[in-house]
Amino acid sequence: MMWGMGLFNSNPRLATVHGRALLCLVCGGREFWSREVKLNSTGAELLGLGWANQSALALICDSCGYVHQFAGKGPDMWRRDQGYPAGVEVN
Numbered sequence: 818m819m820w821g822m823g824l825f826n827s828n829p830r831l832a833t834v835h836g837r838a839l840l841c842l843v844c845g846g847r848e849f850w851s852r853e854v855k856l857n858s859t860g861a862e863l864l865g866l867g868w869a870n871q872s873a874l875a876l877i878c879d880s881c882g883y884v885h886q887f888a889g890k891g892p893d894m895w896r897r898d899q900g901y902p903a904g905v906e907v908n
């Protein structure tokens with residue numbers, strides 16, 4: 818996990834979920850900005866996510882800006898200059 822690096826987190830990153838590369842749902846981009854967002858408690862309950870009421874992780878596509886949101890255990894982030902770790906499926 819690369820969270821909490823603050824000053825060093827100023828570039829978009831590659832993301833994986835359960836060992837698979839995350840590609841933007843809209844444009845297929847592979848680089849994302851990460852941002853923690855607070856889940857609206859009412860909305861969370863409507864979605865059956867009352868157990869995850871603290872926060873979610875938003876990954877914003879560097880290419881098109883589409884926001885992917887994750888509740889609970891989020892994706893892992895990787896430096897783009899180092900690439901994906903070994904074993905990651907990139908489709």
Ligand SMILES: [Zn+2]
Nearest residue numbers: 841844878881
């Ligand atoms: Zn995109």
